[in-house]
Amino acid sequence: MEVEPIEQQAQQKIEQRETADLVIGIVAEPDSESVTAIRDTVRTLPGSPRVAILIDDKTLNPQPPDSEASQAGDSTFLVPWPKLTPDAAGTPMLSMATAYQSVFAACEEFGAQGCCVVASRLESVGPEWVRQLLLPLLGNGMDLVAPRYARRKFEGLLNSSIIAPLTRCLYGKRIHNPMGPDLGISRRLSQKMPATNGSGGSAVSRGNPLASVAPAALCNGLQVCEVNIGARIYAPTDWTNISSIIAQVLSPIFIDMERYAPCWQRTRTSVSVSAFGDPVSVIQDEGSVDISRLVESFQLANRDLQEIWGLVLPPSTLVELRKLSRQPVEQFRMSDDLWVRIVYDFALGHRLRIINRDHLLKSMTPLYLAWVASFAQALASSAESTLEQRLERLSVAYESGRPYLVSRWRWPDRFNP
């Protein structure tokens, strides 16, 4: 992995500290109480490993916070570290990628055997989460510890609709949150990660270490597991920026599809990964939701974006979309097969660079909103078990559509239904 040069101040800290067995990167906005709680929990890890806790150097108290700890011979210590807090106002996914890269670089510099990244808001992260994410790295020789959050129906929709089922279909392992964002990663895995240099290229043409974590682990035959943790707090939707977010999330996933094509084309079926901890359940919201805005957005796009969709989608899909746009809001349903084919066609369009990649991914937003509307309509008043069944059906549809993807990927000109 290409490691970015670290700042002098951080380098001095490492030289003072020499080494650590584990590194914890707090990528979320830190608050002192949560950090103290995490520190207390880490002290109870078996074998008392030396743990470096990285906190963004701009938010950490100027007074060295670990002086007291070093006098007491504490095995955990705080380290101010550059580029850790994502810039929510600018391009959050890109600054998130930089933050992850910074933590991986620290893991390498400290010579740690693994690292844990805490990216969810600290109000939702219990100190126990960090312990759960670290334990499989220490005791079970795991290389990737992915979180399995207790999920509400309408949270993490981009993950439910594309990221998780696509990862399962391509790489053959059923990981519920392959892009975390809270993760445990071994040093072995961080070294196998492809270089995702942040310089050069457009915002969507660069890689993202977060998207590459699961594919890199699975294609290199490393050990992957999940831990059941609680519900995380998701950021509210910024409707004016949703297409940029979708482009920033999907582009690195599609780039990895190209990178790991020889690997995923060998996959035949999917299996579960080992899970630690007991599943946590949450109370699901009841009642109907208003999907008219989502449907309107799709209908408008179906009217105006035909020339762009026509470059990416085959005629049969366009016909089905036209039919879908004529459905009334109350009966609005997008079939799983149609959605899966759309995702595969956009992945292929991204690979072939049929049009500018940023345009391509942003033009997918109304289709994604149509899927969200259909999903919400189907699940509005259902229980948690129905949610799991619904998502399982979608994942199976992704797997059933694999031959379509493989055929179009291998012979894009010849195979065009």
Add this chain to the structure above:
Amino acid sequence: MWGQIKQALAQSTAQFLTRLASLLPGVVALILALLVSITLGCILAAVVRRLLAAIQFDQLLARWSLPSLAELSPANSPALLVSRAIAALVIVAGFLIGIAAFDAEWTSLFVRSVFAYIPNVLGAALVLLVGSMVARFLGRSVLIGAVNLNLQYARFVSVGVKWLVGVLAVAMALEHLRIAPGIVKLAFGILFGGIVFTLALAVGLGSKDLVTKSLERDARRASSENVEEPFRHV
């Protein structure tokens, strides 16, 4: 009298035939030059096409994020565009060589002025090509952005932007070719101003509804706290 007429007719016929005969080598040379240049152009085009295919020129351009060039090319292949352009250049050069073979003063003047004009033509072609690519790119950016913002007049704004950039590019190209510069400037001013005015009117009138809806939405949001959408995407 009749004899004089016959003599004049014979003289003019002889004069015409002599001039035609003196032109004949030039005509033959022109035909020959054209034939050779067409053959050479076709061979060169085929070689260039093969070479570009070997270095995967189309894919290379796509990787450099220039897919709009492919859209402007025949059969979506910039390699084909380049090879055909080279063939056309060779044929034009052959034609000019053939014209110069007439060895008349006006032909060499014509050829000299054509050669002097070539940089202008190339510059204008480049301006048109870049302008068309930029127009297409901006038009698409605006269309997708406006659709994602749920603007009902997205297509109209996108077409307006495309026309603005297109008109600008055509005016610049004509200016470069030095074709009726006064008229071009005037026409460009009128057209550009007209498009901007139309867009301003359309957006202004269209946004009246948008602002009303937005205010209504804000008012609804203030009156009820439960309108926040439950969807969380990332």
